[in-house]
């Protein structure tokens with residue numbers, strides 16, 4: 011990257027930091043959208059701390075997400091997810107990646123809307139399916155037809171994700187350019 015590109019990038023990050031005034035940035039959207047991986051890059055660009063609610067839930071429960079779903083069930087996972095997100099949102103200067111179902115839960119959504127600026131990372135079925143197929147760590151997709159399950163979740167959840175403050179497309183472009191697109195969208199939103 012040239013010197014002028016580096017300084018333009020840091021000027022944008024600085025402008026955004028001022029407009030955010032410490033408020034957390036929370037990434038929401040479907041499994042495979044890139045919340046965890048793009049979120050980490052966004053935090054680096056902004057000089058912010060990065061946390062992932064799934065990771066924090068696993069630490070608190072001393073169990074993996076698939077174990078929590080299997081041993082405790084989804085309702086208990088959602089209750090824990092809400093408690094963890096409520097705790098994390100008290101932190102300033104944070105980028106928080108949530109699990110795909112977090113924002114769908116009305117109480118968690120209220121916490122995020124009240125305490126943060128929310129970003130919907132949006133991708134279409136083909137991209138999401140290709141990405142989630144790389145790993146088998148998503149209990150909701152352990153069905154006879156995971157693609158159909160994903161499609162149904164998209165149908166149910168898209169109208170809810172659309173309540174986020176900004177929407178950014180998570181295409182198959184480098185994750186760093188998705189992070190840059192998030193910064194642009196947030197700068198426009200907070201203008």
Ligand SMILES: Nc1ncnc2c1ncn2[C@@H]1O[C@H](COP(=O)(O)OP(=O)(O)O)[C@@H](O)[C@H]1O
Nearest residue numbers: 041042043044045046047141181182183184185
């Ligand atoms: N822009 C992108 N281009 C290509 N692959 C991506 C992109 N964003 C994310 N991925 C990949 O997709 C998979 C799912 O990403 P992840 O960040 O875990 O999504 P989420 O947390 O939203 O479920 C990972 O293998 C990640 O490297």
Ligand SMILES: O=C(O)C1=C[C@@H](OP(=O)(O)O)[C@@H](O)[C@H](O)C1
Nearest residue numbers: 040041042064109110111148149
């Ligand atoms: O969409 C969902 O309900 C879920 C998404 C997962 O996180 P990612 O969106 O990071 O994959 C994880 O929280 C859990 O498997 C449930």
Ligand SMILES: [Mg+2]
Nearest residue numbers: 045046108109
């Ligand atoms: Mg994730």
